[in-house]
Amino acid sequence: MRNRKLAAIVAVALLLQAIAAFGSTAAFAVEPLPLMPAAYYGQVFIGSYGGQLAADGATVEIYLTGDTAPRGEQMQTVGGWYGGPGGFDPKYEVSGTDADKDKQVIFKVNGKIAATYDASGKPVNILFNPTGDAVRVDLVVSDTEPPVLTRTKPASLKGLPCQAAGYTGDTVFAWSANEDLDTAATPAAVFSASGAPDVQGVVTFPNASTVQVVPAADLQPGTSYTLTLTGVKDKAGNEAGKLQVQFTTTFQAPLTPGTLSADLPVAFAGGQVELTLPAGTVVDSGASLSAQTLAQPPAVPTGLKVAGQVVSFTAQGISLPQGAKLHLRLKANADARAPYIYYFNEGTQAWEKVAGSKYDTSTGFVAADLDHLSVYGVLEALPSGPAPIVTAVDPASAVAGQSGQTITVTGQNFQDGAQVVLLQDGQEASAVNAVYSDSSRVTFTLPDSVPSGVYTVAVRNPDGQQSAEAVAMVLYAGQKPAVNVYPGVRGTQPGQVQAGGGVRVEVPVQVGQSYQNALVIIRVDDPDEKPLYGSVEGPLPANTTLKYSASFNLPGKAGTYTVKAYVWDGWQTMNPIVPASQAQFTAQ
Known part of the structure; x- marks a missing residue:
């Protein structure tokens, strides 16, 4: 990590010491910081500047002309970036010597040389000439890899609808790609099964990186099918391989005659619909229970919209115990905000909210208890105004x-x-x-x-x-700490600091929770804003004041010096624990 290098090149020694009421501190001399390495960060695009961002985990390496091995520690992209622009974001640091100055900086992504651009999208040639400031360099690599598609729907491949109208919401077949797809392409899809006629699939692209398929006609009930999808391409024309998925269909739930000794959950529509019969339910011989998902539900009134599964239940030969309730779970759409279960009243031809309906955001299901079977659906109120x-x-x-x-x-x-x-x-x-x-x-x-x-x-x-x-x-986790400055490398009392002499900086820190690997950075900027650094890493217990101190040998320049202190939760995360502190002193 770049910050471990920072600690390695800083010629400073620090002491972390728990201070009791009678405690003391020690200090060590700190030599001036040598020249900082060059630091880079930026976005990584595939194919062209401003196009598809590189997937998470793409490896970025930096070489200088003549290098056979990369400089520094390679980085992986996150959200299309290697490193980041923020002050606490990591940077790709490259060290070198005077002999390396003005050599070309070569960037590679996953082993391939990348073109370099500035933040405005203009091609630039990067030379190694460290200035102490991080430089944004955006990268573009050619796209020769086919898209990688991962099936995201349906969650279960057992008991899927046999009716084409049942393939809605989370029961469609959908794949997510690791890059944008060519939505103008015409992939082919077919549903095939032994002893049943082939059914063509309807292929659509709900967004730039998702392809989905539904059957164009009804499938056979209780049958094993294979869906084959071909011809999916990315924007560069690279074609994905043949995609196949095997599944089974069902329409009617099998029920065993007798009296249920325990609750019996019955799933439909690939697990997107679940109805639980209560214990004590009497199931006659030849009883049936079916659920048909409705692609075209009864008209929804103004102010409401469909926000998930809509199902029509049919039951024969099933008798519930007196006062018992059926328990229904319906899957809501992924973008649902506040969905409820409604039932369609055939007598009034109106949708009515089912009392006690509850939405579980962790599972995406809406649940309610029912006293009869008819048409039920997940609906929600339309937004009453613009989003906050x-x-x-x-x-x-x-x-x-x-x-x-x-x-x-x-x-x-x-x-x-x-x-x-x-x-x-x-x-x-x-x-x-x-x-x-x-x-x-x-x-x-x-x-x-x-x-x-x-x-x-x-x-x-x-x-x-x-x-x-x-x-x-x-x-x-705690208040902003004070910054105390004492003349002399072992100073303990305030006084006049001398240019060319020593100074000790003390930062007392107290927090309300413990940290196993807390990190303290103390920085002293001379009048020309050239920094000296000190750092220490170690346990920071809760509700105990620790005094961190660092001693610095100042350059022989009189003027105003600025001290900054940062307390983070460690090198890896660098989240601030307390507010950053700052103080100034004058050296004569």
Whole structure:
């Protein structure tokens, strides 16, 4: 990692020491930092600049002219980037000597030489000439690889519908590609089975990297089929190999005559529909239970939309115990916000909400208890206005574990009854009811149970719409530490610092939770903004003040020096634990 190199080239020694009430600190001399290596970062495109981003895990290596092995440590792309533009983002660092200056810098992606561009998309020739600043270099590699397709639907290949109309939502056959596909191509799909006529497939591209297939006509019930898909290409014309998937169809659930001694779940539509018969249900000889998914459900009134499976149940020879309920689970669409189960009342020709319907976001299913079988479906209310937009959070940082901290979120299109959602790594960590001020401002009290870390803040309106663009907020584990500067490499008292002499910098840190590999960086910039660095890594216990100190031998230049201290959770992640501190002193 680049930061381990930084620690290796810094001629500084640090002491990490737990300080009790009577504790003491020690310090070591630090030599000036040598020249920093060159640092690069950027995006990686496939085929052309601004086109398809490289998949996660693509390997980037850097060579200089004449090199037979890469310089530095190779990086893998994440989200189409190697490294990143942020101050805490990693960079690809390349070390060299005076003899390497002005050599051409050669970038390779997965072993292939890449063309180099600046951030505006203009081709550039990169020469090795370190300046101390990170340089953005975007890369483009030719596309000669066929697309890799991974089947994403259906979840189960057993008991799929035999009716063509049943292939909707999560029961379609879908593949996701690792790059954009040629959506103008005309792939061929066919459903084949022994003893049954072939059925052609209808191929569509719901988005640039997904291809899906549904049968154009009904399939035979209780039959093993093979779906074969050919002719899928990427934008460069590289064709994927033949795709095949085997599955079975069903239409009617097999039931054994007798009285059920326990609940009996029966799955339909590839597991997207599940009906549970309660214990005590009497099943007559020749009883049947069937479920038909409806591609064209009864008309949905204004203000509602279909948000998942719609099913028509038919049952014969099945008697429920007095007062018992059937339990229904229907799969909602992936983009559903606040779905409910409704049933279609044949008498009134209207959809009615089933009381007690509950949506489980972890499984994507909506569940409800029923007292009869008819037509049921997953519906949800249409958005009552535009989606919320979050533009700012104030304050943008706070200390975790402290009660009563009020955070203000500003933006647009907030609704009364909205929630503030804290997300970490894209996953919901906490949802808090907000206090509504107006459509552009809500406040919430930060739960003291939310641990420290870097979060993004979103707003979710009562109609289920959630802001897409979230704003970052940092929860620190402790307060901003002080920065104490003492003259002399072993100094313990304030006083005048002398140019060309020594100075000791002390940073006392206390946090509310323990860290196994905390990292402290102390940086001293001379009047010409040339830095000296010190770093230490080790355990940082909770609720104990540790005094980190570093001693520096200053250059013989009088003027104002700036000290900066950073406390992170380790080299690998570099998430801030406490706010960065800064102080200045004058050397005479």
